[in-house]
Amino acid sequence: MERLLTAADAARILGVVPARVRQLAVEGQLVPVATTENGTRLFRRQDVEGLARARETRRPRSTVNDDAAAGVGGND
Numbered sequence: 439m440e441r442l443l444t445a446a447d448a449a450r451i452l453g454v455v456p457a458r459v460r461q462l463a464v465e466g467q468l469v470p471v472a473t474t475e476n477g478t479r480l481f482r483r484q485d486v487e488g489l490a491r492a493r494e495t496r497r498p499r500s501t502v503n504d505d506a507a508a509g510v511g512g513n514d
Contacts, residue, residue, distance in 0.1 A: 442472060442480035451486050452493065462489070 445456040448468070452459065462468040463479055468489055470479035 440482065443483055443486055444481055445481075448481050448486045451483075452490050 443451075445459040445463075450479075451457045459468065459481075460479065463470055463481075468481060468485060471482050472480040474480065504510045
């Protein structure tokens with residue numbers, strides 16, 4: 439049987455807070471596969487990791503030139 443993840447577990451994988459995971463569920467971006475009697479949403483690891491990969495490919499990469507233009511990392 440596959441181990442299901444709580445919002446806190448999913449949040450660690452996604453690099454967000456558990457409240458954001460719950461919001462992603464409301465938005466339909468991460469569908470819970472079960473809900474416990476006390477209302478805890480449970481997610482499949484493969485779904486969470488797939489969303490993490492998708493979010494990573496959409497995130498713009500910072501470059502050295504971008505950092506310099508923004509004044510980041512200078513020798514002030």
